[in-house]
Amino acid sequence: MNQARQRDILFLAIAGAEACWIVTALLLLDVKAVEGSLPILWLLSFYPLALIIGKAFRYLPMSRSPLFFLNWTLWFVWCLALAKHHTAPFEDLLEPAWLYSFASGIFQVSSLSSHQLILVCSTLLWWLGGRLLRLRFDFSTSLTEFQFGVAILLILFFFETQWDLNLPGLVPITMAFFVFSFAGTAITHAREGAGWLSGPFRSRWMILLIVTLLLILVGGMLIGALVKPDLLRLILSVFTTLWNTFWYLLFAVLSFIVNLFSSDEPMKPPIMPSMPPVPAGPPEWTKIFRIPEWVRRLGGIVMMIMWSILILAALWSVSSQIIHWLRQRFDSMNDIEVEPMSGAFLDDLLHLFKGLFLLASRFFRFLLRPFRNKRELRAASHEISSIRTVYRRMMDWAASAGCPRDAAQTPHEYLQSLARWLPEAGQDFALITNHYVLVRYGDCLLNRDILDQIKTTWEKLRQVKPASRGKA
Amino acid sequence: MNQKKDTQTQAVNRIKEKADSFRANVSTVMVGKGRTIDLVFITLLCEGHALIEDVPGVGKTLLAKATARSLDCTFKRVQCTPDLLPSDVVGIQFFNQKTSEFEFRPGPILANIVLVDEINRAMPRTQSCLLESMQEQQVTVDLKTVPLPRPFMLMATQNPIELEGTFPLPEAQLDRFLVKVNIGYPSPEEEAAVLSRFQLSNPLDQLQSIMGTAELLELQTICRRIFIENSVRGYIVAINSNTRNHRDIKLGTSTRCALALQSASQAMAGIQGRNYVLPDDVKALAAPVLSHRIILKTEARLRGRTEEAVIEDILSSVPVPAE
Numbered sequence: 004m005n006q007a008r009q010r011d012i013l014f015l016a017i018a019g020a021e022a023c024w025i026v027t028a029l030l031l032l033d034v035k036a037v038e039g040s041l042p043i044l045w046l047l048s049f050y051p052l053a054l055i056i057g058k059a060f061r062y063l064p065m066s067r068s069p070l071f072f073l074n075w076t077l078w079f080v081w082c083l084a085l086a087k088h089h090t091a092p093f094e095d096l097l098e099p100a101w102l103y104s105f106a107s108g109i110f111q112v113s114s115l116s117s118h119q120l121i122l123v124c125s126t127l128l129w130w131l132g133g134r135l136l137r138l139r140f141d142f143s144t145s146l147t148e149f150q151f152g153v154a155i156l157l158i159l160f161f162f163e164t165q166w167d168l169n170l171p172g173l174v175p176i177t178m179a180f181f182v183f184s185f186a187g188t189a190i191t192h193a194r195e196g197a198g199w200l201s202g203p204f205r206s207r208w209m210i211l212l213i214v215t216l217l218l219i220l221v222g223g224m225l226i227g228a229l230v231k232p233d234l235l236r237l238i239l240s241v242f243t244t245l246w247n248t249f250w251y252l253l254f255a256v257l258s259f260i261v262n263l264f265s266s267d268e269p270m271k272p273p274i275m276p277s278m279p280p281v282p283a284g285p286p287e288w289t290k291i292f293r294i295p296e297w298v299r300r301l302g303g304i305v306m307m308i309m310w311s312i313l314i315l316a317a318l319w320s321v322s323s324q325i326i327h328w329l330r331q332r333f334d335s336m337n338d339i340e341v342e343p344m345s346g347a348f349l350d351d352l353l354h355l356f357k358g359l360f361l362l363a364s365r366f367f368r369f370l371l372r373p374f375r376n377k378r379e380l381r382a383a384s385h386e387i388s389s390i391r392t393v394y395r396r397m398m399d400w401a402a403s404a405g406c407p408r409d410a411a412q413t414p415h416e417y418l419q420s421l422a423r424w425l426p427e428a429g430q431d432f433a434l435i436t437n438h439y440v441l442v443r444y445g446d447c448l449l450n451r452d453i454l455d456q457i458k459t460t461w462e463k464l465r466q467v468k469p470a471s472r473g474k475a
Numbered sequence: 476m477n478q479k480k481d482t483q484t485q486a487v488n489r490i491k492e493k494a495d496s497f498r499a500n501v502s503t504v505m506v507g508k509g510r511t512i513d514l515v516f517i518t519l520l521c522e523g524h525a526l527i528e529d530v531p532g533v534g535k536t537l538l539a540k541a542t543a544r545s546l547d548c549t550f551k552r553v554q555c556t557p558d559l560l561p562s563d564v565v566g567i568q569f570f571n572q573k574t575s576e577f578e579f580r581p582g583p584i585l586a587n588i589v590l591v592d593e594i595n596r597a598m599p600r601t602q603s604c605l606l607e608s609m610q611e612q613q614v615t616v617d618l619k620t621v622p623l624p625r626p627f628m629l630m631a632t633q634n635p636i637e638l639e640g641t642f643p644l645p646e647a648q649l650d651r652f653l654v655k656v657n658i659g660y661p662s663p664e665e666e667a668a669v670l671s672r673f674q675l676s677n678p679l680d681q682l683q684s685i686m687g688t689a690e691l692l693e694l695q696t697i698c699r700r701i702f703i704e705n706s707v708r709g710y711i712v713a714i715n716s717n718t719r720n721h722r723d724i725k726l727g728t729s730t731r732c733a734l735a736l737q738s739a740s741q742a743m744a745g746i747q748g749r750n751y752v753l754p755d756d757v758k759a760l761a762a763p764v765l766s767h768r769i770i771l772k773t774e775a776r777l778r779g780r781t782e783e784a785v786i787e788d789i790l791s792s793v794p795v796p797a798e
Binding site for chain 1: 529702704706751755788791792793794795797
């Protein structure tokens with residue numbers, strides 16, 4: 004089977020496995036949360052659509068930001084189409100009533116509405132569809148997808164059993180999930196050229212598998228033992244209370260802020276019988292002396308800056324006087340050497356501002372991190388795993404051909420053994436080993452050209468038949 | 476991030492340049508002892524202390540003097556004898572009759588590089604007065620604590636053969652030495668080169684300093700920033716803990732030893748111009764850093780086992796972190 008075909012099958016396998024637990028989750032939400040009013044098929048369409056659009060975007064000569072914007076615009080359009088179909092399928096598209104109805108459904112506070120679920124689920128499915136394009140189809144990914152899917156399905160089945168929902172088609176969905184997952188795992192494993200029973204990591208994978216299964220079983224048993232319908236009801240009621248409290252507080256704060264902006268009309272004081280008549284407002288001609296609002300605000304800012312400067316100057320002056328007094332005191336003592344510290348306070352102040360600025364910039368960098376470094380980190384981790392895989396395969400290959408690495412040998416010591424064992428390939432061994440060492444111990448990244456060169460070297464190296472040689 | 480790495484690489488290249496200069500400089504008097512000279516430079520970079528142990532006449536004192544000459548810093552020498560007192564080393568408070576006040580007269584320990592010659596000839600109480608200065612880089616005289624100048628390095632020599640009238644160094648003292656350096660006899664060619672160089676004059680007098688104290692302090696800071704990957708750190712810990720379980724070892728190494736091995740490995744990477752530590756660095760330095768810190772069992776000694784052989788045994792049993 005060629006590489007492209009394998010990739011297509013893997014694509015289908017992982018997408019199928021994900022679709023299985025997505026369908027189960029949507030069915031559960033549909034029955035339990037909104038009593039069957041969720042358009043499941045429409046929602047599911049977001050998943051492949053995001054995938055197709057993401058694929059198509061790869062051929063567009065545009066940078067990341069416009070593509071990102073365009074992608075989520077298309078989600079919005081498709082979401083509006085779903086809203087129209089769901090809210091008022093037979094009404095005119097230009098009639099705004101369906102839009103109002105959908106918007107009011109989203110902002111409904113009292114209970115969970117199907118509109119809120121549509122918004123959340125469509126966003127998640129759109130993201131999942133796009134994520135599928137960025138996945139690396141290898142053994143670890145398929146295994147992770149399987150583990151994650153099993154965990155999600157177990158949780159969903161648990162809720163389904165506890166609530167006696169009798170969801171339709173659970174058995175075929177589960178079987179399909181396992182078929183897709185096992186197909187993906189088997190293909191990726193075969194593709195990477197290592198066997199479960201013959202590879203050097205056999206014991207590690209077996210332990211991993213057993214530990215994973217044990218964890219899932221123990222987790223399931225614990226959840227089964229601890230979580231009862233009463234507890235679930237309690238948790239749900241707590242969530243509802245928190246949700247209502249949040250909205251109550253939000254409205255309270257908003258109304259408070261609105262009250263701060265009083266109306267332009269001056270409030271009329273209550274007329275007391277004994278009070279003299281309220282004087283009339285200032286004469287019309289005095290309006291020319293009124294200070295505009297923006298000037299007053301600007302004046303406030305200038306005053307604030309001036310006060311800050313004055314406070315800082317006062318602090319500086321007081322500190323200088325204290326230091327001056329200390330110096331005088333120390334000068335009169337014999338064993339004390341007074342170091343001149345001219346400008347120390349200013350330095351400390353600048354140091355403080357610099358620290359504050361650095362703190363703020365770190366905070367903003369942390370906030371922007373998901374948008375900035377994701378791609379680089381992904382590429383970096385891919386490169387690191389690639390060079391480590393190549394080195395591991397080279398070791399396996401050399402071990403099977405008669406030059407195994409001793410566990411106490413460093414990569415450079417092993418390189419010497421390899422060079423003695425197969426002198427004609429010494430440079431190839433050195434190239435792979437040196438770059439492996441750089442990545443493994445040096446926290447360095449390789450560029451794409453070097454990575455390709457290493458892969459080519461490895462492909463060349465594995466063609467060599469050293470079977471006739473003895474052990475190094 | 477790349478810019479930061481480039482800056483770090485440039486800084487590490489400075490360490491390599493200085494290490495090469497230092498090796499070339501000291502090699503004019505110490506022929507063919509590149510590894511020994513590197514160990515001394517590593518000790519300098521780690522703010523550690525070196526114990527030079529070998530038979531008489533192979534250049535122990537010469538190495539210490541050449542090191543001091545190569546650095547533009549203060550150098551003092553203490554010749555240890557059984558009647559040497561702690562006050563002879565750290566200094567004294569004396570009554571100045573002119574000013575009618577007590578004054579502190581610093582001892583030879585208050586220098587950047589201190590050569591303590593034949594340290595095992597000093598009495599234990601004199602040896603112990605070095606403990607504070609070696610670990611905390613300060614001395615206390617009559618309740619007055621005086622910080623030592625930075626950088627501070629103590630180079631002690633001892634003769635392992637002539638043991639009459641000597642006092643073996645206690646474990647606490649040995650643990651404070653970063654490395655133990657064995658110089659060894661030169662080869663015939665090297666010996667001939669030494670004879671030739673020393674025929675007319677002592678080349679030690681012509682040695683030039685290659686860097687000052689400020690630069691050395693800067694290099695020490697750079698050295699501490701050299702990257703060490705977690706698994707390499709785990710390798711150091713594994714070696715260290717193996718010394719505590721080995722069948723031939725009565726007393727294994729301390730946590731201070733693991734710290735010493737880590738910083739020495741960083742320095743080793745630095746003098747090779749690398750800004751990351753390899754397991755090879757750890758292996759190369761295991762014997763000089765560990766050998767004086769372990770105590771072998773008597774039966775192991777009777778079987779002819781040496782500390783270096785036991786460490787080699789440990790290194791061949793601890794797995795190196797690789798794929």
